[in-house]
Amino acid sequence: MKRFTGLLLSVLAVIVLAVIPLISGKASTREAMFTILMAIALASSLNMLLGYTGYVSFGHIVFFGVGGYAGFYTLTVLGWNLWLSMLVGGATAALLAYLLGKSILRLRGAYFALATIGVNEAMRALVNNMDFLGGPIGMTMKFSVYNEYGGAANALWLVYWVLSGIALLVVIVSYLVKRSKFGLGLMAIREDEDAAEVMGVRAPSAKTWSYVLSAVFPGLIGMLFFFKNGNIEPGDAFRLHLSIELIVMVMLGGFGTVLGPVLGAGVYQQLRKLLLTSPVFKNIQLAVAGVLLLLIILFIPTGAVGWLRRRFPRLRRVLE
Amino acid sequence: MNLDVLIASAVDGLLIGFVYGVAAMGLTLIFGVMDVINLAHGPLIAIGMFGVYEIFTYVGMNPYLALIIVAVVGLAVGVLVYFVAVHRVIDAPPLSSLLSTFSVNMMIIGVGTAILTTSAYNVDFSLPSLDTGPITVTGTRLAAALIAVGVTALLYAFLYRTRSGKYIRAVANNRQAAELMGIPSTRILALAFGIGTMLAMTAGGLIATILPINILAGGTYELKSFVIVVLGGLGNPLGALVGGLILGLIEGLVPVFMKTTWVPVLEFGLFILILLVMPQGLFGRKES
Numbered sequence: 001m002k003r004f005t006g007l008l009l010s011v012l013a014v015i016v017l018a019v020i021p022l023i024s025g026k027a028s029t030r031e032a033m034f035t036i037l038m039a040i041a042l043a044s045s046l047n048m049l050l051g052y053t054g055y056v057s058f059g060h061i062v063f064f065g066v067g068g069y070a071g072f073y074t075l076t077v078l079g080w081n082l083w084l085s086m087l088v089g090g091a092t093a094a095l096l097a098y099l100l101g102k103s104i105l106r107l108r109g110a111y112f113a114l115a116t117i118g119v120n121e122a123m124r125a126l127v128n129n130m131d132f133l134g135g136p137i138g139m140t141m142k143f144s145v146y147n148e149y150g151g152a153a154n155a156l157w158l159v160y161w162v163l164s165g166i167a168l169l170v171v172i173v174s175y176l177v178k179r180s181k182f183g184l185g186l187m188a189i190r191e192d193e194d195a196a197e198v199m200g201v202r203a204p205s206a207k208t209w210s211y212v213l214s215a216v217f218p219g220l221i222g223m224l225f226f227f228k229n230g231n232i233e234p235g236d237a238f239r240l241h242l243s244i245e246l247i248v249m250v251m252l253g254g255f256g257t258v259l260g261p262v263l264g265a266g267v268y269q270q271l272r273k274l275l276l277t278s279p280v281f282k283n284i285q286l287a288v289a290g291v292l293l294l295l296i297i298l299f300i301p302t303g304a305v306g307w308l309r310r311r312f313p314r315l316r317r318v319l320e
Numbered sequence: 321m322n323l324d325v326l327i328a329s330a331v332d333g334l335l336i337g338f339v340y341g342v343a344a345m346g347l348t349l350i351f352g353v354m355d356v357i358n359l360a361h362g363p364l365i366a367i368g369m370f371g372v373y374e375i376f377t378y379v380g381m382n383p384y385l386a387l388i389i390v391a392v393v394g395l396a397v398g399v400l401v402y403f404v405a406v407h408r409v410i411d412a413p414p415l416s417s418l419l420s421t422f423s424v425n426m427m428i429i430g431v432g433t434a435i436l437t438t439s440a441y442n443v444d445f446s447l448p449s450l451d452t453g454p455i456t457v458t459g460t461r462l463a464a465a466l467i468a469v470g471v472t473a474l475l476y477a478f479l480y481r482t483r484s485g486k487y488i489r490a491v492a493n494n495r496q497a498a499e500l501m502g503i504p505s506t507r508i509l510a511l512a513f514g515i516g517t518m519l520a521m522t523a524g525g526l527i528a529t530i531l532p533i534n535i536l537a538g539g540t541y542e543l544k545s546f547v548i549v550v551l552g553g554l555g556n557p558l559g560a561l562v563g564g565l566i567l568g569l570i571e572g573l574v575p576v577f578m579k580t581t582w583v584p585v586l587e588f589g590l591f592i593l594i595l596l597v598m599p600q601g602l603f604g605r606k607e608s
Binding site for chain 2: 050054056058103104106107109110111113114115117118119121122124125126128129136244247248251255283284285286287288289290291293294297298301
């Protein structure tokens with residue numbers, strides 16, 4: 001059991017957040033938790049590339065969008081059920097990541113970051129022109145689809161529980177990767193790619209698989225999110241801003257740690273809600289968030305978890 | 321296909337391409353000197369737009385004179401941004417400077433949307449247009465292109481003819497060696513960031529004289545600048561100008577043949593292709 005103490009806090013955090021709506025039983029609580037759990041799952045996925053391998057993907061949301069579009073298409077046009085569509089979404093995102101991994105992962109540092117922005121924008125522009133995907137208007141789901149899942153109210157709960165399950169899975173996978181030989185190879189690449197290759201890490205394939213791994217979950221979640229939403233459009237699916245928010249969450253909590261993205265996503269979403277609803281900051285919430293981000297980057301570059309680990313060495317066993 | 325339409329579209333595209341080039345030069349200069357991708361580039365362009373708009377609308381000054389004020393303010397803003405957000409992370413991994421400049425982006429956009437909202441504004445100013453048979457060139461567009469060429473010439477004169485310009489090139493080439501030669505690198509880095517910002521804001525001001533503006537519009541030009549900078553080779557100002565012309569030409573000509581919505585697909589497709597095939601850009605020097 002001792003091996004898993006590092007995982008305990010993250011898993012507990014996700015489970016506690018997930019059951020909160022059960023206690024209150026209100027739909028509004030469920031929606032609030034949905035947002036937080038989605039952020040946790042997306043940020044943890046991104047962390048597997050950004051934190052472990054050290055490649056900055058600025059356009060990670062492209063997998064969320066592509067998964068959403070692929071799944072939405074099979075659901076609404078081909079008439080497949082939600083579960084198959086979700087798998088299609090995840091698989092499409094993974095395939096895209098694999099192909100991109102074979103090509104743009106050769107680029108290093110800033111060049112890779114720029115390329116990921118380019119991929120996201122290219123995909124958004126492309127989908128905009130695809131008439132079978134609804135072009136700039138996007139696609140809408142018939143309300144009757146929810147009947148298959150016990151009516152709209154039940155379907156929304158169902159989606160919520162599936163998302164909670166995915167969030168839990170992402171956190172566990174993230175921990176397992178970190179503790180595996182594969183993860184060790186990734187972290188070696190992060191520290192010094194050339195040295196890692198000399199030591200026998202097959203950098204190109206390791207990088208590609210970490211990219212694929214960090215893309216699968218956003219693909220699944222994309223489909224879930226747009227199923228809940230009932231419609232999908234390019235502006236929502238490929239929102240570059242959300243992509244950058246994810247990076248902020250990872251940085252806030254501590255990149256390269258399992259607990260970091262969980263903590264960062266939770267705190268960031270709470271903070272955002274607080275700023276959005278406060279009468280003083282409502283109008284300039286973005287600017288306030290910017291100031292906070294700058295302070296973190298300048299003064300706590302390793303994030304909350306990284307800082308705690310350095311400051312209190314005893315916590316290192318618990319905070320993974 | 322009508323040849324006149326083709327020429328007119330090409331000229332229109334090229335003229336705006338010069339302005340894109342100036343914006344991209346700001347981005348590429350900063351990258352070339354300090355390896356920082358300035359994600360606040362778009363909002364800085366937007367500040368330039370609104371600088372010209374406000375001065376023209378409320379003071380009634382000629383927009384081209386207002387441009388000079390905007391450029392000077394741009395230098396100051398850039399130096400300020402450098403010391404607030406960039407200086408501490410200049411030697412950190414790329415993620416830090418990407419995020420710190422992005423935080424500046426959020427601050428500017430946050431305050432900007434609170435004051436100006438996201439609705440469109442228009443600088444109500446026009447110059448007589450130039451009519452040469454088949455093509456008519458709008459006066460403001462021609463003036464913007466000419467100013468852009470002038471700005472480029474000034475930038476090169478500064479980089480190659482003045483002591484500070486030589487310092488900037490030395491720091492870009494090898495900061496440590498430059499420091500050993502007694503060049504005050506911090507001041508030079510701040511100056512380079514200031515000039516990069518000045519170029520971005522000047523480009524924004526020029527855009528404001530041609531097209532309607534809003535506070536988020538800078539983001540579009542930031543993405544265009546990325547494409548241009550990669551086309552011309554990261555860190556190469558003259559390459560950026562040529563890249564701007566190529567992008568302008570694409571934007572001018574593509575709508576003649578297919579729907580305008582395909583323009584960004586082609587732009588970003590080209591962007592990724594160039595990154596993959598020749599990451600040093602069309603005119604970048606080969607790196608060992």
